[in-house]
Amino acid sequence: MVTTNENPAAKTRFWNDEKTRGIIYQVVTAALVAFIGYYLISNVQDNMAKQSIASGFGFLEKEAAFEIGEKSIEYSAADSYGRALVVGVINTLKVSLIGILLTTILGTIIGVCTLSSNWLISKLGTIYVEVFQNIPVLLQLFFFYALFYEAFPGPRQALNPISGVFISNRGIDFAIPAQHLAWSYMVNAFLAASVITFFMVRWARKRQERTGQQFPSFWLGLGLLAGLPLLTWVVCGAPTELDIPALKGFNFQGGKNISPEFSALLFGLVLYTASFIAQIVRAGIQSISHGQTEAAMSIGLKTKHVLSLVIFPQALRVIIPPLTSQLLNLTKNSSLAVAIGYPDFVQVAGTTINQTGQAVEGVALMMVVYLTLSLLTSVFMNWYNKKIAIIER
Amino acid sequence: MRHFKSLFIGCTLLLSSAGLVFAGNGDTLKAVQAKGYIQAGVNGDLFGFGKADQKGVWKGLDVDTARAVAVAVFGDLKDRVRYTPLTAKTRFTALQSKEIDLLTRNATQTLGRDTSLGLDFVQVNYYDGQGFMIPKALGVKGAKELGGATVCVLPGTTTEQNAADFFRSNNMDWKTVTIESTAELSQAFFAGRCDVMTSDASQLAAIRASSPKPDSYMILPDIISKEPLAPAVRHGDNQWKDIVNYSVLTMINAEEFGITSKNVDEMVKSKDPKIQRFLGVTAGNGKALGLDEKFAYNIIKQVGNYGEVFERNVGVNTPLGIERGLNALWTNGGLMYSPPFK
Numbered sequence: 001m002v003t004t005n006e007n008p009a010a011k012t013r014f015w016n017d018e019k020t021r022g023i024i025y026q027v028v029t030a031a032l033v034a035f036i037g038y039y040l041i042s043n044v045q046d047n048m049a050k051q052s053i054a055s056g057f058g059f060l061e062k063e064a065a066f067e068i069g070e071k072s073i074e075y076s077a078a079d080s081y082g083r084a085l086v087v088g089v090i091n092t093l094k095v096s097l098i099g100i101l102l103t104t105i106l107g108t109i110i111g112v113c114t115l116s117s118n119w120l121i122s123k124l125g126t127i128y129v130e131v132f133q134n135i136p137v138l139l140q141l142f143f144f145y146a147l148f149y150e151a152f153p154g155p156r157q158a159l160n161p162i163s164g165v166f167i168s169n170r171g172i173d174f175a176i177p178a179q180h181l182a183w184s185y186m187v188n189a190f191l192a193a194s195v196i197t198f199f200m201v202r203w204a205r206k207r208q209e210r211t212g213q214q215f216p217s218f219w220l221g222l223g224l225l226a227g228l229p230l231l232t233w234v235v236c237g238a239p240t241e242l243d244i245p246a247l248k249g250f251n252f253q254g255g256k257n258i259s260p261e262f263s264a265l266l267f268g269l270v271l272y273t274a275s276f277i278a279q280i281v282r283a284g285i286q287s288i289s290h291g292q293t294e295a296a297m298s299i300g301l302k303t304k305h306v307l308s309l310v311i312f313p314q315a316l317r318v319i320i321p322p323l324t325s326q327l328l329n330l331t332k333n334s335s336l337a338v339a340i341g342y343p344d345f346v347q348v349a350g351t352t353i354n355q356t357g358q359a360v361e362g363v364a365l366m367m368v369v370y371l372t373l374s375l376l377t378s379v380f381m382n383w384y385n386k387k388i389a390i391i392e393r
Numbered sequence: 394m395r396h397f398k399s400l401f402i403g404c405t406l407l408l409s410s411a412g413l414v415f416a417g418n419g420d421t422l423k424a425v426q427a428k429g430y431i432q433a434g435v436n437g438d439l440f441g442f443g444k445a446d447q448k449g450v451w452k453g454l455d456v457d458t459a460r461a462v463a464v465a466v467f468g469d470l471k472d473r474v475r476y477t478p479l480t481a482k483t484r485f486t487a488l489q490s491k492e493i494d495l496l497t498r499n500a501t502q503t504l505g506r507d508t509s510l511g512l513d514f515v516q517v518n519y520y521d522g523q524g525f526m527i528p529k530a531l532g533v534k535g536a537k538e539l540g541g542a543t544v545c546v547l548p549g550t551t552t553e554q555n556a557a558d559f560f561r562s563n564n565m566d567w568k569t570v571t572i573e574s575t576a577e578l579s580q581a582f583f584a585g586r587c588d589v590m591t592s593d594a595s596q597l598a599a600i601r602a603s604s605p606k607p608d609s610y611m612i613l614p615d616i617i618s619k620e621p622l623a624p625a626v627r628h629g630d631n632q633w634k635d636i637v638n639y640s641v642l643t644m645i646n647a648e649e650f651g652i653t654s655k656n657v658d659e660m661v662k663s664k665d666p667k668i669q670r671f672l673g674v675t676a677g678n679g680k681a682l683g684l685d686e687k688f689a690y691n692i693i694k695q696v697g698n699y700g701e702v703f704e705r706n707v708g709v710n711t712p713l714g715i716e717r718g719l720n721a722l723w724t725n726g727g728l729m730y731s732p733p734f735k
Contacts (some may be wrong), residue, residue: 032626051489051511065552067560069569077557142577149586170543249541250588251568260586261570262682338548341572341581350482350573351548357510359486 026275030087040346044360059356066351068343070259075248081352088348094329095265095344096373103270103330106321107277112284132275145264145340155251164244166252171259172360173245180189186229191381193228197221210305242261261342265334273330284319285311316388324381335370345369417506421626421633422683425466425494430473433459434493439476439653440599441715442499442519443709446456451476452551453499454706458518458624461696462640464569465688470695480573481547487512488627495637496625499593507624513621516645517701520719520728524554524594526601529611531588536615540565544580545587555618569704579603579663592699593620595707602712616662636682639734643689646731647698649722654697657690671734677735689734699729 014020048055068087072094075087113125132140149169153159158168164175177183198219224227226289233239245255275364288311290343296310297303346366353362396611425431435443435455439598442453456476463473469613475492477493488496499521500506502514536559546553548571560567570587572578582590590597592616594612601610626634644662650668652660661672669675672690679686696702703720707713721727 012648023500048511053489053511054509065557067557067567068571069571077561146580146584149581149584154585190708250539251541251543253541288616337574339577341570343571347548347571347573351553351571354482354548355505355551357485357506 011349041295048360049179054356054358055361056159057361059352059358062356064352064355066355068348069341070262070343081356085345085352085365089344090343090350092331092337092345094372095262095334095337095342097270097361099266099269099273099330099334100327100377101275102266103273104327106270107274107326108280108281110274111281111285114278129278130276132271133279135272136274136367137333141264141268141340143280143337144267145260148260148264155247156245158247158252162253164242166245168252170251171257171263173255173257175242175244176237178243178254180236180241182233182239185232185236189228190225193224196223200224213392247334259336259342261340264340265297265337265342265344269330269333272333276326276329280319280322280326281315284315287318288314301388311389317385317390318386320381320385324378324385327381329361331373331377332370343388404617417700418630419632419683421494421630422466422636425555431459431463431466431476431495431598432477432486432493433462433734434477434487434496434498435667436461436498437476437502439499439596440603441595441711441713443476443478443497445476446526452706454519454702455499455624457702457706458497458641459495461644461692462637463622463684464691465636465640465643467683468685468687468691478553479684483575485512485625489532491627493612494626494633498621499596500625501550501593502623502625503547506725511628513628513634514625514626514633516641516731517621517623517728519595519622519717521593521595521620521622523552523591523618523620523721524616525613525695526582526590526592526597526610527588527613528585533613535561536613536617537565539567539589541567542566543570543586543587545570545572545582545590547575547578547592548573549622550617552592575600582712584722595622595713598713598715600715607712632683636684639682640688640692643692643734644696644699646700646734647689647693647723648700648729652693652698653701656693657693661690667733667735669689 015024045055061080063077063081064081064084065077066084067085068075070091071087072090073083073087075083105374110125110128114129116122116125150173150390152167152169155166155168155170156165156172158173160166160382166173188212199220201217202216208214243254243314245252247253247255292310292314293306294307301309335346341347349362349366355360356362406515431457435451435453437443437445437709439453443451443455444453445451448724451474456474459474459476460470464470467473477487479487479493479496479498483498484498484500485506485516487493494596497518500514500517501521506512507514526537527533539560541566544556544567544570551684553569553571556567556569563687570578570581575596578591581587582600583604590600592600594616597718601607601612625639626637647657650660650671652668654671657672659700660668661674663669663672666675672693673679673686673688676686679688682688685691700722703717704710707715709716715728719728721729723730
């Protein structure tokens with residue numbers, strides 16, 4: 001004891017110093033990782049060159065020469081592989097974003113249902129969760145897809161529940177407003193209304209915090225969002241012409257089509273993921289002690305305000321982190337699309353790999369795209385999580 | 394979940410090609426002899442070409458081709474071939490990454506594949522072409538009437554490209570439905586999801602045979618592409634390539650000589666020097682390939698000649714009911730032709 005106290009750091013060798021040693025370990029580890037990475041990559045390049053396997057990303061500019069079933073941007077077989085892959089990414093984004101939105105709403109509703117004091121509603125919620133949570137999502141996709149093409153008739157005998165809507169095993173074809181300038185103006189009007197509403201709500205909240213006076217911002221906002229586009233429509237001469245799908249040859253032409261593949265994928269992913277989100281929401285709400293509800297009621301808040309002002313803001317802090325990982329799961333699961341023929345990114349990349357034979361580059365692209373999507377979702381959800389976290393004062 | 398397999402194989406390729414030394418001349422034969430069997434990549438889902446029956450016995454033209462190679466190498470068939478079912482997407486990667494020794498999975502030989510995939514194709518074992526299958530009720534007589542149709546296509550094959558080329562060059566609109574597994578795709582087609590299904594004509598015949606009502610479907614007479622289906626080996630091992638090549642050619646040559654699995658024992662006694670050389674009575678061919686002198690005899694005895702293999706798996710008396718057509722011997726107006734065995 002005494003001797004060590006008398007001999008200070010001067011006598012300790014530098015490799016015995018805790019700090020220096022830590023740095024040495026980290027440097028060595030980093031060097032090792034870098035070396036292994038370099039070794040693997042250079043060897044792959046070497047061996048691929050020896051086996052005369054083409055490498056590099058030059059193929060992205062070559063003509064793709066294959067067709068894609070669904071596309072949101074202009075694409076034909078004469079376009080490049082790069083553009084084909086972009087079509088795939090957009091398809092993945094389309095199903096993921098719509099899926100995330102729907103599954104969050106559905107999951108929240110079902111989560112609240114399982115907690116309902118109504119016996120029937122809570123039991124139905126529980127059954128839903130148990131059923132959808134415990135069936136593999138791939139099986140659900142196959143089921144919904146088969147349901148779609150087995151249950152609905154061919155296009156020539158298409159169901160026509162309301163005029164302008166046709167349901168067949170080719171998907172749902174519905175009428176859309178025919179090309180007219182008014183529609184693009186209306187979109188602009190809606191965007192303008194959204195911006196105005198956003199600032200109005202902010203102003204109203206600030207004013208309420210300052211003066212305690214309430215402002216009917218909800219109804220006014222709703223009025224703006226619906227009214228402004230409607231007004232534009234009337235000003236533009238109220239066009240009512242429709243582009244109605246009609247059976248021509250093999251298929252419906254005109255209107256808009258939602259394919260069975262897209263519907264089945266969306267259904268499967270949303271129903272499956274919602275069952276997990278329901279559990280997360282239930283757990284989040286239950287984590288708030290009942291005293292909070294009683295306290296909120298005792299100061300005279302209405303039931304809806306108890307939920308929206310007291311319970312949910314606190315529950316969200318518990319809900320958001322696991323919710324993020326479920327939403328990430330939905331995005332990643334969307335790659336199962338390949339099994340039911342929805343042309344998502346994995347499918348397009350798969351065809352590209354097969355036609356060009358460049359598996360390493362193709363798989364690398366897949367990893368980059370999914371990593372980027374996941375990280376972006378994470379960043380957004382983390383930002384939101386921070387925003388709603390308890391602000392320590 | 395098959396696409397995960399491509400991802401997996403992609404990663405395996407990345408890792409294995411990093412650690413392994415590249416295969417040189419003769420390496421594959423040595424490795425195969427050391428382990429005692431050939432690992433063959435086959436379709437796994439294609440009746441008539443590569444599919445296991447209810448008892449788990451592998452059957453098909455491609456399977457028999459792999460067997461012929463195994464017999465050439467080992468002289469017998471006691472567990473000498475093990476099969477890896479591969480999808481269209483994973484097949485070439487599996488060969489490149491040495492997961493398999495030989496690819497006999499109805500793969501079309503093309504310039505692109507021959508040059509940029511690190512593999513070599515050998516003698517074609519089936520001359521195919523892409524066609525269209527439609528429900529008879531559709532009332533379509535030719536492929537040119539298919540404008541606006543929804544078409545079921547298998548992804549990751551030359552099929553996608555051929556179909557796109559066909560519709561493009563004829564200025565016709567079309568919609569594709571692309572599903573990875575043949576079984577799922579056929580089910581969607583039979584349920585009416587698509588108006589047309591396109592693939593190699595042999596494959597369409599197999600799918601039609603597996604449908605609940607084969608008679609209500611027909612294959613259009615139009616053939617829109619050339620699909621020489623050939624076994625493939627890794628680029629760089631020329632000895633192994635020769636062995637596989639001449640195993641296929643042995644079956645073709647045997648048919649030309651009129652030697653079958655039934656009469657081969659009499660033909661050995663033939664006085665014809667060409668047959669004596671072919672069957673190894675006169676030594677030379679075996680040594681040149683690094684095989685037993687009786688490899689041709691063994692192949693014919695245990696697997697059969699090309700005609701036998703064809704008729705057994707896909708011929709007119711099978712549910713596929715395919716005529717010899719292009720696959721007849723050159724002497725009968727087909728394309729099957731073997732260089733001399735000398």
